[in-house]
Amino acid sequence: MLNMVDERKMETRNEKSITEIYTEHTKTVGQPFCENPKMQTKNVDVFYANNQAIFNVSLDIGVNEVIALIGPSGCGKSTFLRCLNRMNDTIDICKIKGELLLDGQNIYNKSQDPVLLRARVGMVFQKPNPFPKSIYDNIAYGPRIHGLTTNKAELDFIVEDSLVKAGLWDEVKDRLYEAGTGLSGGQQQRLCIARSIAVQPEVILMDEPASALDPIATAKIEQLINDLRKNFTIVIVTHSMQQAARVSQRTAYFHLGKLIEVGDTNQIFTNPQHQLTEKYITGRFG
Amino acid sequence: MSYLDFNKHTSNEYNEELEDIRNLLLNMGGMVEKQLQKAMQALLQGNIKLSKKVVKKDLGINAMEVKIDEECTQIIAKRQPAASDLRLIIAVIKSITDLERIGDEAAKIAKCSQYLISKKYECDYFSEIEKLAAVVESNLSLSLNALARLDADEALKVAINDMTVDTEFERVNKNLINYMSTNHNDLDKIVRLSWAAKSLEKIGDHTTNICEYIIYLVKGKDIRHMDLNVIKEEYFS
Numbered sequence: 001m002l003n004m005v006d007e008r009k010m011e012t013r014n015e016k017s018i019t020e021i022y023t024e025h026t027k028t029v030g031q032p033f034c035e036n037p038k039m040q041t042k043n044v045d046v047f048y049a050n051n052q053a054i055f056n057v058s059l060d061i062g063v064n065e066v067i068a069l070i071g072p073s074g075c076g077k078s079t080f081l082r083c084l085n086r087m088n089d090t091i092d093i094c095k096i097k098g099e100l101l102l103d104g105q106n107i108y109n110k111s112q113d114p115v116l117l118r119a120r121v122g123m124v125f126q127k128p129n130p131f132p133k134s135i136y137d138n139i140a141y142g143p144r145i146h147g148l149t150t151n152k153a154e155l156d157f158i159v160e161d162s163l164v165k166a167g168l169w170d171e172v173k174d175r176l177y178e179a180g181t182g183l184s185g186g187q188q189q190r191l192c193i194a195r196s197i198a199v200q201p202e203v204i205l206m207d208e209p210a211s212a213l214d215p216i217a218t219a220k221i222e223q224l225i226n227d228l229r230k231n232f233t234i235v236i237v238t239h240s241m242q243q244a245a246r247v248s249q250r251t252a253y254f255h256l257g258k259l260i261e262v263g264d265t266n267q268i269f270t271n272p273q274h275q276l277t278e279k280y281i282t283g284r285f286g
Numbered sequence: 287m288s289y290l291d292f293n294k295h296t297s298n299e300y301n302e303e304l305e306d307i308r309n310l311l312l313n314m315g316g317m318v319e320k321q322l323q324k325a326m327q328a329l330l331q332g333n334i335k336l337s338k339k340v341v342k343k344d345l346g347i348n349a350m351e352v353k354i355d356e357e358c359t360q361i362i363a364k365r366q367p368a369a370s371d372l373r374l375i376i377a378v379i380k381s382i383t384d385l386e387r388i389g390d391e392a393a394k395i396a397k398c399s400q401y402l403i404s405k406k407y408e409c410d411y412f413s414e415i416e417k418l419a420a421v422v423e424s425n426l427s428l429s430l431n432a433l434a435r436l437d438a439d440e441a442l443k444v445a446i447n448d449m450t451v452d453t454e455f456e457r458v459n460k461n462l463i464n465y466m467s468t469n470h471n472d473l474d475k476i477v478r479l480s481w482a483a484k485s486l487e488k489i490g491d492h493t494t495n496i497c498e499y500i501i502y503l504v505k506g507k508d509i510r511h512m513d514l515n516v517i518k519e520e521y522f523s
Binding site: 005008009015241242245269270271272277278279281282283284285 | 312
């Protein structure tokens, strides 16, 4: 019977190597642009000294969308994410070319205060990093330094509101003055999300926010991302294909610094247009 | 999309699992194809023994469907397949349903032949059904080749060729109805012949479904319920 099966098959494919496909790639496939962008990047190149980490990336990030950046380690997705709120400014050898716009304004203009930019474009990191302060003070820190409140009642409201939005209020309302570092990993990450939304950002950048968490804490973060989308624009870097598929509306695939393909998440995970995307999400990179 | 290759995963075990269900699917296809050939042979040659074999063997095809379904479920649970892998699993799950039904139709043809053989019935219309069966068998065989070779162009050709099956069936059916009006004593036998023809027509439809899943697998486009000429224009030009 197997012979009959083999007879039916015709194994004559001549496949190109990943390097060949990558070298031939010149233009992002799919829909890198959208109608209502909150942020736009135009022909962005990023260099670390003489090494180019990002090549000519043009990508729109739509209002109130969750866009997932995926790709193998070293593909530049975190570097790209960090450009979006000028976190790379702290790296001396990092040079950025091209335009990065927030509501049409170039965020790399000399007149742009990076601290104010980071209040508008917040960030949540892979490892929860609460301040060594109380839960209350972790949340209150940002509003205080940005002068968002004039009295204690307003600050109390912001703390409660942020913790409610981060889905943490019920778990911590009776111990607001205990150390934030005493919470579990998942709670600490939600505390960091609450801290970032306390300053009312417009965009939240998340760099593998659930990679250090167990499946239950991960599910809570994913639910939270879905809830936050109503009020914020979210850019998430993740190594979990399933997570990208679950939480995002659009997905962008990076490979060795090039933006290979951008598309509707449903389409990317069922019918990607580029061979490299297909190979990556199906686990064919050996 | 010539880059559909299910043997290039980082995990060799995953390669083997996907290859395994592809082989099982093609084995099941081969079994069903033989069932149809034997059912027709039994009908045309009046071979009661062979017709009984066909009916019995249908149980094996049913078991095969359950086995492949189970393997697909395991792969979904363990691997969470995406893109072409996901489309392969979906195409397999759907194709085996159609193959199982083709098996059922072959068994129905065998049962019709058992009745006709028991009545020692003969008439000119057997040869008409033979012609219809030739087109149906050829389409099924070509669709299974296309499935093995992931050949969307061939699948489309076979799907379009189902019109020939429908036309041939209409002709046979019309002739049988006319024949009934003049042979009232043989109505029970002619009805059995008509059922066999209807089973062949249904096998043609199931074959078309399989072709649609091949196109979905290879092109990533769900073309069900679409005009085949529009599909040709949009996805094959």
